[in-house]
Amino acid sequence: MAAVRFQVATLSVAFALCTAMSNPALAQKTYDSGASDTEIKIGNIMPYSGPASAYAAIGKAEEAYFNKINAEGGINGRKIKFISYDDAYSPPKTVEQARKLVESDNVLLIFGSLGTSTNGAIRKYMNEKKVPQLFVASGASKWNDPKQYPWTMGWQPSYASEAKIYAKYIMKEKPDAKIGVLFQNDDFGKDYLKGLKDGLGDKASMIVMAEPYDTSEPAVDEHVVRLKTAGADVFISITTPKFAAQAIKKAAEINWHPIHIVSNVSTSVGGVIEPAGYEISQGILSASYVKDGSDPQWNADDGMKKFYDFIAQYDPKGNKLDAGVVFGYAAAQTMVKVLQMCGDNLTRDNVMKQAAALKDFAPDTLLPGITINTTPDDFAPIKQLQMMQFKGKAWELFGDIISSDTSH
Incomplete structure (x- = not known):
């Protein structure tokens, strides 16, 4: 025997x-560096201070989501260590913090860092170091360039795609429009403006004035006055939250009532509309790809029920009205999905490989019908939006979901 x-x-x-x-x-x-049997180190850079500090809610929501994942046992048994630094929306500071994360903290990747100019300042460095710069929180078209920058990937719809959707809307609804544009004088604003002009095509002369502002300015009031004086009857505000709220207030103050479109990055009810004032924000237009936490229509939605439970348990200081919280939740959920797909192969190369293999992934807070898809040749995860208008105390969606592929 x-x-x-x-x-x-x-x-x-x-x-x-x-x-x-x-x-x-x-x-x-x-x-690779930043991963082990017990831990995955993720780096992040956010404007917790400075002119874009309204976006700090994104970083806080992401941290809370990773805390939730850790409380539930982590990813394949590994806990996430989320290291998030402040760059005050200043590109030189972003460079400093990225170096610290990669060379001192030894993170596996940098995830969800915010800003166009700020991420632009570290893109070359991240690609030279071959460290994933994943799900950049900026809609610049340049994040979708896998040939030249195979370690950098965006997440949200591109600004150019969004602007083309607005151009299409204006040409249909107000073909004789005189368009005044307030735009942030950096890559974010310029990318948007180019998309708008491309979308208008041979009707680009409808833009009667494009007024730049710098984030170092305390207010944009004078620029808004100039756009009114130029005779614009459509006002497109390509601004970050602080300045978007100022522009809404100033337009009301000078009794200017154009068709007012605000960029998606500044549609937060809690971060923009509430500070500007509900009454003077009625009728403002934008486009979205995420559900609105202030809209009761989502109260029975399974995904949003999970989101509200998450807020209550893990992010009690988070404002469900703040679009940044909804955004951070969905972006973090996407990051977790990629890490789950990696299994026990937690190399930087495999992280990018899995990030480029997402198929019909639907985070809880994306609008129904909008899904995340990537391929090795396509680093633009979300390409769809739906128009919306602010009514009462919430955004009201209207029309069909529009894909950027058909918005030209």
Whole structure:
């Protein structure tokens, strides 16, 4: 009997060895800097101070979501260590913080850092170091350039795509429009403005004035006055939250009532509309790809029920009316999905490989019908939007979901 048991044991060991050799994934766990059997280190850079500090809610929501994942056992048994630094929306500071995260903190990747000019300042560095710069919180078109920058990927719809949707709307609803544009004088604003002009095509002369402002300015009041004086009857506000709220207030103050479109990045009810004033914000237009936490129509929605439970348990200081919280939740959920797909192969190369293989992924807070899709040749995860108008105390969606592919 002992000999039989020995033979069985020997066969079992031999079988296990053969299985391990034929399936490397079972044989060993593969890690790069920032990952181990127990931990995954994720870096992040946010404007917790400075002119874009309204977006700080995104970083806080992401941290809370990772805390939730950790409380539930982590990702394949590993806890997320989320290291988030403030860059005050200043590109030189972003560079400093990225170096710290990569070279001192030894993170596996940098996720969800906010801003166009800020992320632009670290893109070359991240690609030279071959460290994923994943799900950049900016809609600049340049994040979708896998050939030249294979370690950088965006997340939200591109500003150019969004602007083309507005151009299409204006040409249909007000073909004789005189368009006044207030735009942030950086890559974010210029990318948007180019998309608007491209969308208008040979009707680009409808833009009677494009007025730039700098984030170092305390207010945009004078610029709004100039646009009114130019005779604009359509006002497109390509601004970050603080300045979007100022523009809404100033337009009301000078009794200017154009068709007012605000960029999606400044549609937060809690961060923009509430500070500007509900009464003077009625009728403002924008486009969205996420559900609005202030809209009761989502109260029975399964995804939003999960989101509200998350707020109550893990982010009690988070404002469900703040679009940044909804955004941060969905972006973090996408990051977790990619890490789950990585399994035990937590190399930077595999992180990018899995990020480029998302198919019809639908985070809880995206609008129904909008899904995340990527391929090795397409680093633009979300390409769809739906027009909306502010009514009462919430945004009201209207029309069909429009894909940027058909918005030209």
